[in-house]
Structures are given as structure tokens and as C-alpha cells.
Amino acid sequence: MELHELTASQLSQLLKQREVSAREVTDAYLERIEALDQKIGAYLTVTADLARQQAKDIDQRRARGEELPALAGIPVALKDNLCTQGIKTTCASKILGNFIPPYDATVVEKLKANGAVILGKLNMDEFAMGSSNENSAFGPVHNPWDLDRVPGGSSGGAAAAVAAREAAYAIGSDTGGSIRQPAALCGVVGMKPTYGRVSRYGLVAFASSLDQIGPLTRDVTDCALVLAAIAGHDPKDSTSADISVLDYRKDLNGDIKGMRVGIPKEYFIEGMEPQNRSLVEKVIERLEALGATCEEASLPHTEYALPAYYLVAPAEASSNLARYDGVGYGFRAQSEGPESIVDMYMETRRQGFGPEVKRRIMLGTYALSSGYYDAYYLKALKVRSLIRQDFDSAFERFDVLIVPTTPTPAFRLGEKVDDPLSMYLSDLFTIPVNMAGIPAVSVPCGFAGGLPVGVQIMGKAFDEATILRVAYAIEQDLGLSNLCPPLEVKAYA
Amino acid sequence: MPDWSERYEAIIGLEVHAELKTESKAFCGCSTAFGAEPNTHVCPVCLGLPGVLPVLNRKVIEYTMKAALALNCEIASFSKFDRKNYYYPDLPKNYQISQYDLPLASHGYLTIQVDGQPRRIGIRRVHMEEDAGKLVHVTGPDGREYSLVDYNRTGVPLMEIVSESDIRTPEEARAYLEKLKAILEYTEVSDCKMEEGSLRCDVNVSVRRRGQKEFGTKTELKNMNSFRAVQRALQYEIQRQIEVLEEGGEIVQETRMWDEAKGVTASMRGKEEAQDYRYFPEPDLVPLVIDREWVESVRRELPELPDARRERLIKEYGLPPYDAGVITSSKALAEFFDATVALYPNPKVVSNWIMGEFLRLLNAHGLEVRQAQVTPQGLAELLRLQDQGTISGKIAKAVFEEMFTTGKAPGQIVKEKGLVQISDPQVIEGIVKEVVANNPAVVEDYLSGKEKALAFLVGQVMKQTKGKANPGLVNQILRETLARSK
Ligand SMILES: [Zn+2]
Numbered sequence: 001m002e003l004h005e006l007t008a009s010q011l012s013q014l015l016k017q018r019e020v021s022a023r024e025v026t027d028a029y030l031e032r033i034e035a036l037d038q039k040i041g042a043y044l045t046v047t048a049d050l051a052r053q054q055a056k057d058i059d060q061r062r063a064r065g066e067e068l069p070a071l072a073g074i075p076v077a078l079k080d081n082l083c084t085q086g087i088k089t090t091c092a093s094k095i096l097g098n099f100i101p102p103y104d105a106t107v108v109e110k111l112k113a114n115g116a117v118i119l120g121k122l123n124m125d126e127f128a129m130g131s132s133n134e135n136s137a138f139g140p141v142h143n144p145w146d147l148d149r150v151p152g153g154s155s156g157g158a159a160a161a162v163a164a165r166e167a168a169y170a171i172g173s174d175t176g177g178s179i180r181q182p183a184a185l186c187g188v189v190g191m192k193p194t195y196g197r198v199s200r201y202g203l204v205a206f207a208s209s210l211d212q213i214g215p216l217t218r219d220v221t222d223c224a225l226v227l228a229a230i231a232g233h234d235p236k237d238s239t240s241a242d243i244s245v246l247d248y249r250k251d252l253n254g255d256i257k258g259m260r261v262g263i264p265k266e267y268f269i270e271g272m273e274p275q276n277r278s279l280v281e282k283v284i285e286r287l288e289a290l291g292a293t294c295e296e297a298s299l300p301h302t303e304y305a306l307p308a309y310y311l312v313a314p315a316e317a318s319s320n321l322a323r324y325d326g327v328g329y330g331f332r333a334q335s336e337g338p339e340s341i342v343d344m345y346m347e348t349r350r351q352g353f354g355p356e357v358k359r360r361i362m363l364g365t366y367a368l369s370s371g372y373y374d375a376y377y378l379k380a381l382k383v384r385s386l387i388r389q390d391f392d393s394a395f396e397r398f399d400v401l402i403v404p405t406t407p408t409p410a411f412r413l414g415e416k417v418d419d420p421l422s423m424y425l426s427d428l429f430t431i432p433v434n435m436a437g438i439p440a441v442s443v444p445c446g447f448a449g450g451l452p453v454g455v456q457i458m459g460k461a462f463d464e465a466t467i468l469r470v471a472y473a474i475e476q477d478l479g480l481s482n483l484c485p486p487l488e489v490k491a492y493a
Numbered sequence: 494m495p496d497w498s499e500r501y502e503a504i505i506g507l508e509v510h511a512e513l514k515t516e517s518k519a520f521c522g523c524s525t526a527f528g529a530e531p532n533t534h535v536c537p538v539c540l541g542l543p544g545v546l547p548v549l550n551r552k553v554i555e556y557t558m559k560a561a562l563a564l565n566c567e568i569a570s571f572s573k574f575d576r577k578n579y580y581y582p583d584l585p586k587n588y589q590i591s592q593y594d595l596p597l598a599s600h601g602y603l604t605i606q607v608d609g610q611p612r613r614i615g616i617r618r619v620h621m622e623e624d625a626g627k628l629v630h631v632t633g634p635d636g637r638e639y640s641l642v643d644y645n646r647t648g649v650p651l652m653e654i655v656s657e658s659d660i661r662t663p664e665e666a667r668a669y670l671e672k673l674k675a676i677l678e679y680t681e682v683s684d685c686k687m688e689e690g691s692l693r694c695d696v697n698v699s700v701r702r703r704g705q706k707e708f709g710t711k712t713e714l715k716n717m718n719s720f721r722a723v724q725r726a727l728q729y730e731i732q733r734q735i736e737v738l739e740e741g742g743e744i745v746q747e748t749r750m751w752d753e754a755k756g757v758t759a760s761m762r763g764k765e766e767a768q769d770y771r772y773f774p775e776p777d778l779v780p781l782v783i784d785r786e787w788v789e790s791v792r793r794e795l796p797e798l799p800d801a802r803r804e805r806l807i808k809e810y811g812l813p814p815y816d817a818g819v820i821t822s823s824k825a826l827a828e829f830f831d832a833t834v835a836l837y838p839n840p841k842v843v844s845n846w847i848m849g850e851f852l853r854l855l856n857a858h859g860l861e862v863r864q865a866q867v868t869p870q871g872l873a874e875l876l877r878l879q880d881q882g883t884i885s886g887k888i889a890k891a892v893f894e895e896m897f898t899t900g901k902a903p904g905q906i907v908k909e910k911g912l913v914q915i916s917d918p919q920v921i922e923g924i925v926k927e928v929v930a931n932n933p934a935v936v937e938d939y940l941s942g943k944e945k946a947l948a949f950l951v952g953q954v955m956k957q958t959k960g961k962a963n964p965g966l967v968n969q970i971l972r973e974t975l976a977r978s979k
Contacts, residue, residue: 081544082544083543083544089543089544091543096543099543101537101542101543101544102537102542103537103542103545105544200546201544201545201546202544202545203544204543204544205543205544205777207776208776208777209776235548236546236548237546237548238546238547238548238549238777238778238779239546239776239777239778239779315773316773316776318578318771319576319578319588319771319773322578322580322586322587322588323541323543323585323586323587325580325582325587327582327585327642328540328541328542328585328642329542341582341640342580345580365771368578368771368772368773369769369771370769370771373771373773377773
């Protein structure tokens with residue numbers, strides 16, 4: 001077995017037993033990226049020298065007999081909206097194309113403290129806005145299962161890199177499904193933790209009240225491992241919760257007897273791909289076979305989640321992205337002769353942002369403007385609290401809720417680019433979780449037409465342990481761990 | 494200028510921004526010290542770099558709460574921060590973190606004296622917000638004009654105090670501002686230095702015919718850097734608005750700048766469109782929940798406030814209410830008074846000196862109390878020298894001025910300048926004789942009953958002694974001498 005085929009947990013074992021060195025593992029991944037990434041387009045920046053240096057440090061520390069954290073020496077890649085000190089952080093936008101942060105995101109600091117080896121920065125939809133990773137200013141990402149298809153978005157680079165084994169695991173961000181949706185389309189595990197579980201400090205904001213950082217991994221065990229490493233209270237983020245972090249791997253034993261599972265009927269809608277539907281139904285059967293009780297549940301305000309999301313998220317985005325004006329850093333439009341500051345702002349933003357970002361800034365600006373605030377933004381906030389209440393009452397009866405992650409498998413590149421509304425529908429099943437702030441994980445549950453399909457497990461706020469337990473049981477029962485796309489890697493030496 | 498006050502009244506509301514005296518900024522650990530090299534007190538948070546998040550400085554809440562309690566406000570148990578969105582090159586995030594619909598405090602008041610009567614001016618709200626940076630305009634070596642940004646002030650905590658529209662005259666506006674400043678100084682939450690921009694004031698003013706119920710269209714006045722400027726700008730603007738109405742015109746709702754040099758207000762260009770700040774709740778900060786215990790512990794820390802101190806001076810020292818009001822109008826002045834009275838227990842004499850010479854010199858030099866070099870010890874010593882007859886009252890004033898500018902002790906000044914009063918009757922008698930001999934005509938006048946002539950002769954003696962002769966003795970000896978020469 002090649003090194004890049006192993007999961008992070010497996011690598012951790014080998015490294016601990018000194019059967020391989022971090023340097024060997026890192027080189028294997030760097031070679032894989034070099035051989036493969038031209039096809040995939042997952043990386044925007046590869047930090048090969050830094051990765052080798054970090055690997056060398058880990059090897060030296062281990063040689064000195066130091067007890068190292070489980071993730072030490074294991075290569076990770078980061079979505080390019082996580083700030084990395086001294087490394088370009090572009091958000092896949094021209095406007096931040098030359099931005100090098102003087103600080104690390106708290107998550108990056110935590111990974112470094114855990115001895116992670118950083119391979120580079122991953123492609124994404126510009127400012128995390130999109131569902132197909134076709135909105136990157138630096139080109140799209142290709143789905144490793146079918147290079148003509150999208151990997152999903154906006155953490156498309158992260159999902160593709162993990163699926164194509166160009167990184168042992170990746171860190172993404174999820175505002176309306178941006179981790180879970182591409183994880184489902186690429187056949188990997190992706191988790192959006194509870195809002196406040198992982199510090200957002202250093203995550204370039206899209207919609208602050210919805211954004212959450214989370215892991216994309218080969219299997220559930222890795223997901224549990226990485227979550228434990230990045231979660232926890234951060235004094236630099238006042239919205240981060242001071243709630244203890246567990247060893248999430250401890251209860252991954254496949255035992256879900258007596259678990260109460262709810263199946264929200266609102267998620268099984270028309271327009272959903274029949275194969276996706278039947279795969280999720282099969283999961284429900286298997287859960288019952290494993291001793292869980294599955295019953296119909298209801299989240300009556302589900303249909304309003306998408307429209308409300310498309311008011312709240314753009315509203316916050318319009319404000320968060322106002323700082324990209326060409327004054328202090330990033331791209332500034334050049335012009336001949338004197339100009340007014342307003343001209344400079346407008347030209348910088350006209351040239352610097354892509355069409356989807358502009359569309360959302362306009363939407364958000366409109367939704368917040370006086371005279372429309374009550375009708376749009378405020379109304380959306382009210383819907384949001386109704387959605388929260390839906391989940392609260394559902395979790396009085398159920399331990400977890402099971403729904404599809406996406407309505408369809410990966411669609412073709414270019415298929416929906418001219419139809420933003422149909423594109424927005426791909427996040428239909430993931431958005432309510434962000435609106436409610438609860439955790440959810442997507443795990444592979446089968447294939448439709450050779451493309452991976454994911455099932456989503458939603459849980460109570462801060463109860464990541466339970467959804468991971470259920471996810472693990474499904475993964476083990478279906479035998480769908482560490483899936484590998486049939487990529488031909490000719491140049492791989 | 495016709496006096497319109499019979500027919501019109503003005504409706505004035507004031508918005509005061511006070512910089513809080515915290516050591517670090519509102520949402521990061523950077524220093525708030527004034528006057529540092531540009532862009533040395535900055536970090537990714539106050540620069541609003543991508544990905545960074547604000548963390549609220551607890552002191553900012555405490556200071557604002559303290560001021561609000563001193564202004565008799567109610568403290569909201571639940572308040573929140575909002576974003577005020579607008580583009581400006583010195584505003585790094587292009588939004589300002591402020592408080593909109595749920596401010597920290599509201600429903601307060603302060604009391605001013607109008608014609609010797611107390612009058613309550615309502616405080617609508619007190620809230621917290623962050624300051625923006627500063628633009629510096631320069632001409633580069635290539636002859637082109639550049640704008641540079643200094644972000645040292647971005648994120649410096651401000652408190653905004655909005656009055657109700659209870660103020661009716663420019664004089665009341667000034668009295669309100671002076672009282673507000675005194676209260677903020679007493680609570681020590683702000684330096685209140687207008688010259689450093691730590692206290693800024695915007696004014697809303699409209700006029701209406703007496704008896705009319707609805708408010709008129711208001712204008713906003715900006716760019717005033719002293720309380721006197723506020724008063725003058727209001728006088729001008731009220732007159733202007735009345736004249737527009739008298740001529741059948743309409744007031745345009747707009748922002749006007751006060752031009753101190755010309756003494757006029759002028760419309761600000763480019764303000765035709767109303768700003769839409771697109772306020773919405775700041776998602777990066779959790780709502781502010783304040784328990785009663787915290788409020789009460791801050792309330793317990795409140796010092797004696799101007800009104801209470803004024804009452805105390807009246808009761809304890811028997812000062813006239815007017816004196817007590819002047820003395821307590823500034824914490825530094827009141828402390829100067831208290832410290833002097835402790836050393837020289839004659840409150841009325843001390844108050845006369847403070848209200849007279851001290852305030853006169855402060856005004857003449859444009860100084861604050863804390864900038865003057867004279868000390869309570871110095872003043873007390875001076876007053877004792879006067880009592881002992883070492884110096885005359887007139888000399889005392891000259892010595893005080895010297896103390897004020899040099900900070901020297903009065904004894905030293907008297908010694909150095911040879912100002913000791915001449916109280917030796919023999920010396921004075923000699924000079925008197927000389928003066929009488931040299932001014933026969935004046936003496937004649939006096940003897941024929943012109944009492945005024947005596948003053949001239951006294952003046953001549955004082956002139957000869959350079960003002961050092963004991964005036965009582967001079968008078969006495971002069972009268973005696975003149976009586977003998979009858
Ligand atoms: Zn700072």
C-alpha cells in the first residue's frame with residue numbers, strides 16, 4: 001500500500017511506531033500533488049519547502065524521544081480562506097490575490113501546535129460563495145471521480161484534494177453547506193461543527209453568523225481526530241463557546257442500539273434524484289437493523305431556509321467584504337492621472353470581484369437598505385429563529401436526524417453556471433443546519449452512476465460526539481471508508 | 494439684528510462624542526496613547542485585516558456605564574452592537590462597530606442652571622462605539638497630492654451621549670456642554686480635551702414659531718472645536734433659519750460646517766443624498782448581558798458629582814450658590830479650592846481668588862486648571878502673606894500672576910523682587926512729607942474740601958514706593974500730615 005492511500009489515523013500509527021518518517025509521508029504527498037494536481041486543480045499554493053521543513057522538525061523531535069500529538073507529521077491542506085502567516089491567502093479572489101497575512105488563523109495555530117505538516121492552500125469558490133467551485137478567480141476544481149464534473153463548493157479544492165489523496169485531510173469552511181456538499185460529491189467525510197465550536201479567528205469572513213470551520217477527511221475516525229485538534233474556546237473569538245472538547249474517537253464502536261433517529265419528511269422532496277433518495281432510505285434500513293429506532297420527524301419551516309439564507313448570508317457578506325477597497329492591502333485598480341477616492345473604490349471592486357460575489361454584495365446591500373430592512377433582513381432573522389425552534393423541538397424526541405446531503409450527485413462543469421437559482425438548490429439540504437447553528441456530518445452512503453452520494457447526520461448543538469457515532473456505524477456497516485476514485489496517474493513516479 | 498425670541502423658539506439637541514480614557518482600544522490590545530508616530534499603535538484587529546475578529550474590552554463597558562450612571566441613566570440589562578456601514582478611507586473595515594437600537598444606557602438627565610434656576614435636560618441615550626483613523630493630506634516630491642492614512646485612532650473607544658431636544662438657547666447649549674464635561678471629568682472616564690479631539694460635539698437645531706407644536710426642519714452643525722464655537726454657531730444658525738422663514742423660505746435638512754474665522758455656518762457639499770448606514774447586528778460580538786450586580790458595583794464607585802459637591806460647598810463653607818457653582822464646574826477647580834481651604838480656612842476669600850484672579854489668568858492664557866503652575870500651597874501662602882501685612886492686596890495680585898506663570902512660591906517672588914510691604918511709619922512719613930511739599934496745589938484742593946485730591950496724593954506715595962507702601966498706613970499718615978498743615 002502506498003503511503004498516500006492511508007488515512008490520517010493509520011499514518012499516525014506508522015509514524016508513532018517509526019515505521020515511516022514524516023519526511024517520507026510528506027514527500028509522497030508532494031509527489032502526488034505534482035503528478036496529479038494539474039488535472040484536479042485543487043491547490044492554489046503548494047508550500048513544499050515549508051512542508052518538508054515541518055516534517056523534518058517532527059522527525060527530529062520524535063527521534064529525541066518526544067511524545068508527539070496524534071496529528072504530528074501528517075500532511076494537511078487548508079482552504080485558502082484560512083489565514084496563514086507568511087503564506088498567500090487569496091480566498092480565490094483577484095482582490096486578495098497578493099495578500100500575505102501577518103498572522104495565523106487560530107485553527108492553523110492549533111494544527112501547527114499539533115505538529116501538522118502544511119502542504120498548501122486549496123482552491124475554493126471566491127470568498128466561499130458557490131456550490132460548484134467554478135467561481136474561483138484561478139480556475140475551477142475537477143471532481144476526482146469524473147474530471148468533467150464539479151467537486152461541489154465552496155470547499156471544492158478541499159474535498160477534491162482529500163478524495164484524490166493529495167492530502168491526508170483538509171480544513172474547510174461551511175457557511176451553507178460548503179464542507180458537507182463537496183464532501184458528498186467527492187465521496188469523503190465532511191463535518192460542520194456547532195457554531196462556536198471552532199474559533200473563526202483568521203477565517204476570512206463570508207457570513208459571520210453562519211461560517212464555521214471544519215474537517216474533510218477520508219473516514220469518520222479521522223474526522224473525530226481532527227475535530228478534537230481544532231475545536232475549543234478561543235479568547236480571540238468572542239462567539240466561540242467555552243465548552244469542553246471530548247476525545248471524539250472514544251465512542252466510535254458501531255454500537256447505536258436504542259438511538260432515536262428522526263427522518264424529517266420535508267427533506268424528501270420532488271426533484272431529488274431517485275438514486276440519492278433510495279441510498280438514503282437504505283441507510284435508514286441499516287440503522288434500524290443496527291438497533292436504532294427510526295421515525296418520521298418534521299421540520300416545518302424547512303422550505304423557508306433557502307430564501308432566508310439568501311438574505312442573511314449576502315447581507316453579512318456585503319458588510320464583511322466592504323473592507324476590500326484597495327486602500328490598505330490587496331488589489332488596487334490602477335488608473336491614469338488623478339481620480340477620486342470613490343472612482344478608485346469602484347474600479348478596484350469592479351475588477352477585483354467575480355460575478356457571484358458581486359451578485360451577493362448587491363443582494364445584501366439591498367436587503368439591508370433602509371425601507372427594505374424590515375421586509376427582508378428582519379423577516380429572514382425571524383425565519384431563522386423558527387428554523388432553530390424546529391430543530392429544538394425535533395431534538396426533544398430524537399438524538400439525531402438523518403437526511404440526504406445533496407439532492408443530486410455531482411453535476412457537470414458549466415451545467416449550472418448560467419443559472420444561479422438552480423445552483424443555489426444544491427445546498428438546499430445543508431443550509432438549515434447553518435441557520436440553526438447545529439452540527440452535521442456528511443458520510444458517503446453509496447454511488448449513483450459511478451458518482452459518490454452522501455448522507456447527512458444532524459445533531460444537537462455541541463453534541464458532535466453523537467453524530468460521529470452514528471456516522472461511524474453507517475460507514476462501517478456499508479463498508480464505505482477511505483473511498484478511492486479510479487484516477488490514472490501516469491506521471492506518478 | 495432684530496430680536497426674534499418673542500416670536501420664535503429654537504429646538505436644540507446635542508450629540509457629544511467623548512473618547513474613553515481606557516489604556517487599550519475597544520476591540521484589541523493596542524494602546525490608545527495620543528500623539529504616537531503614525532501607524533505604530535495598530536494590529537490586524539484594529540486594521541480590520543481579513544479574518545480578524547473584535548473582542549470587547551470590558552473597561553469600555555465599565556467606563557460608559559459609569560458615565561451613564563452619573564447622568565442618571567438606566568442601564569440596559571441586554572444590549573448589542575451593530576454595524577454602521579459606510580465607505581471612508583480612514584475606516585478600515587468600511588463599517589463602524591456601534592450601538593443602534595439597543596444602546597447600553599438611556600433615559601437620563603443632567604441639571605443646568607438657567608437664570609439661577611435649575612433646569613433638567615434629558616439624556617436620550619449613551620452608547621459605545623469605535624473611532625476611525627485620520628487622513629493626512631500631503632504633496633509628494635513629484636508635486637502630486639497624496640492622502641496618507643494614520644490608523645492609530647481606529648478602534649479607540651468612544652462614548653456617544655445624545656441629549657433630548659430639550660435645549661432652547663445657545664446659552665443653554667453651552668451650559669449643558671460645560672455640565673456634561675464636568676460630570677465626565679468627575680467620573681474620570683474621559684480626558685475631555687477638545688483640542689485633542691477627545692471631546693467632540695455635533696448639534697441639531699431647528700426653529701419654530703412660538704405656540705407651534707410640530708418641530709421645524711433641522712440642520713446639523715459640525716466642526717466646532719470649543720464650547721464657545723458651539724454657542725456662536727448656534728446663535729448664527731438660529732438667526733439664519735429665522736431669517737429664511739421670515740422671508741418665506743424653507744429650511745433644507747442638511748449638514749452645515751461652522752467656519753470659526755468667518756463666524757458663519759455653510760452647507761457641506763456632497764451631502765445632498767441622505768446616508769443609508771444599513772445598520773444590522775454585529776455578528777462577531779455576542780449580545781451584551783449586564784447583571785444588576787455589575788451595575789451596582791459600578792454605581793458604588795461613582796465619586797461625588799458636581800451637583801452634590803456644590804451643595805456641600807454651600808452647606809459646609811457657607812459659599813454663595815453662585816460661587817459654589819463656578820468652583821464645582823470643573824473637578825480640578827473644585828479640588829484646587831478644597832486643597833487651598835484645607836491650608837487657609839477662609840472659604841470666601843479663597844473662592845474670591847479662584848473666581849477672580851485664577852479664572853481670569855486661565856482664560857487669558859487659554860489654559861486648563863491642570864496646566865496652571867500655581868498650587869493650592871502657593872495660594873494659601875500668598876493669602877497669609879497678605880494677612881500678615883507683608884504685601885499689599887495689589888502686590889498680591891502681581892505675585893499671583895508670577896506664581897501662575899513660573900510656578901515659584903510667593904515668598905520667593907516677594908524676596909527676589911523686593912516686594913515686602915513698607916510698614917515703617919517713619920519711612921512712610923518721610924515720603925508723605927516729600928509728596929505734600931511737591932504738590933501744594935493738590936494739598937490746597939484737599940484742604941478746601943475736595944476729598945478726591947487725597948487719592949491723588951496716596952497714588953503719588955505708592956508710585957514713589959513702587960506700590961510697596963502699606964496703603965492703610967499711607968492713608969492714615971497722609972491725613973494726619975495734612976491735618977497738621979491746616
Ligand atoms: Zn489593535
